[in-house]
Amino acid sequence: MMEKENIPVYNLFINPKSLMELKKDIWANKSVTGKINIHNKKHDIDVIYRGFYVRELKKKSYHIHFYKPSTWEGAKELHLNAEYKDHSFIRNKLSFDFFSSIGVMTPSAEHVFLVLNGKKEGVYLQLESVDEYYFQKRGIPVHSIFYAVDGDANFSLMSEYDNAPKKSLGMGYEIKYGKDEECSILEEFIFKTNTLLREEFEQEIGNYIDVEKYLLWLAGAVCTQNYDGFVQNYALCRNGEAGLFEILPWDYDGTWGRDVHGEIMEYDFVRIDGFNTLSARMLDVPSFRNLYYKNLLQILNSQFTVDFMKPRIQELHTTLRPFVLKDPYKKDYIEQFDMEPEFICKSITDRNNYLRSELKKRGFS
Template structure:
């Protein structure tokens, strides 16, 4: 067997390229796994990396979005459509191309849309929008929440922290500075979507049926309607697979049976109810909108998962709740509360959970210390926030009001627990939200990204109406806005009747790609990652090497 000299050179070159390609590939897979955010096979490893690199609690991380200027402007101009745009993202130094980004929200989205000069929308980052295998340590989506109606910036953060202490399955969360095309856009709270990674880390599986309670539709109050899954449109399915029979069985048993533990994790449900009550969060199951929770079916048993807490600590204006009748509307219309508290054993556990919270995390000294720690960590970022809804002075006031509101609520609950004041009424519930959004640091008062005050809004929720207020003159927001000048933003006070400012329900996000979750795919063609390029290069080298052998190989005749 003989080779021409040139063939020998070509073969050696191809082999060298092959070795280089394989070495580079392996190097990326091992040494640079941390920098690429690639998910590990181990859920424990992913969870540790997420805590350290994605949702650290001791610092603020940068989230830098790079997006075509026209696409970004279109997204801002048509925010209600929640159109997905393609972007690159550097998340705490971990770079990704081909990320889906869109506006998100319900009340907050529609409210910012109705502002004249604020584009401070909450955003959703979808790592797997175009490449189904692309995740951030297993996380498919992260929400960047705009801290709407929270002058303190920390109601949601603190509520999730309390949820963790109570042992509830809690999504990852942390404060972030959001940049758009190298300009500081705003100081936000990042919250992990309830996705496969969340389910795997909390339950050890992600194959169960997942439902999200939404304001639009029927059945999110879990009141029995009939045995047709279509009758419960307020429980939006968020997984590809479903088990409608078990959901119907659970709702039937909750309303009409005596063995709810067969279908429901009662202790976790009690913890969920406790969390809403001790933080006075009526933008939840106990409120008039009956929303902002998930149901996850884990091997036939449903878990109640917490979600969305920017309106906690009286954010909707309610000063206190009856702990044994905390619902807005008749107690019987919320069977998850009514039926569980009918059982003495469950009611006793529930009261113990409330007491543990009021004597622990929410106790006056402990809560004040924690709020002060968080304020020390974030205050400089709040001051530099170019798109803030509030001035820095209003932030400082909001922090003080948050502490005061908690002290008042804790005192009231403790008196109900010891029997000094009533803990229940005539079955009609705790009434509807009272007072204005400005309670406890609420309200949209403060500065938006530009001039103009919030117009009076009429809606259809039947919970409360939103009206405009003008913030005090002569106050300037900290920082410089990426576009335009900071001016007066709108404010919210509660009016009579009505509901939220206009606009329909946004699309429900899915989970494109991967184990059991479905979602919407955008039309844009995906681009390859560096790993894809390396794999292609190696394949081409091997193909070239094969061609060399075919063309230049000479066989001796026998």
């Protein structure tokens, strides 16, 4: 057991034969049984590798499903992200905290130290699953939850991959929760997004999606430069008393100056208006566009600043450092870990200056 624990230690147990089954075919979406000890309480679970390209990495990420007890702290599932390509370990967590600060609903996230069958696996980010339990915990009614799993979740009539008409307007999405008719509501929303005239769009699109919340999410994605996040890596949820769609961010490790492979992302890589068909339609309406630019300027003055973010960056770095030194996959990269806070702060400065210059061209300063 580690001394002076500042982050929880999770002990995961998987029968060696079951673990061999997982390793034999990392792409098989077949779970195995296991147990996990959290805060000195044991839980029976199903476990599977999670993610796409990250499954090929040495340090695996895991998707945990509780079945005895059936929930843990009100959650049915949780995700343990290895954050292997992010030498800072904090980009996902930092992104979700930033989104929360600007008024966007996000999954909760906290760092843990994972031990698998007695072997240290290192620092992980525990992510809350966006499902019906997520909304139950917050007392919010939810009608449907869709995961944007690939680039066809672009709100377009056309496929992202072959520029041909989609065979179904639900392409790019997997339904996580909701009745069958919810798929028809999603398809109707996407169809209206593409076919309404500008004046009709301004008047009617608010019957399907919370426009103000969407524009806040867009501002957050533009600030952090999550390139994939405009057409995938989000949850689209129809919730609340009004039953409007709302986007929740997901998988934001390729942010704050680095892409998903950990390479440098230039400060002007993502344009100020982002992209996807819904964003283009929104920003084609003067009233929506003005609201977006005003929101973005406010964020650039308040939350997306070094003054606001640096204390959070430093606190996370200080807390994690002793545990990174015990991470068998990352301890040899401690020098880069120590350089990342300064790198992230510089990326904020450069991105902030770029977005301000773009706003000034549009008459906002």
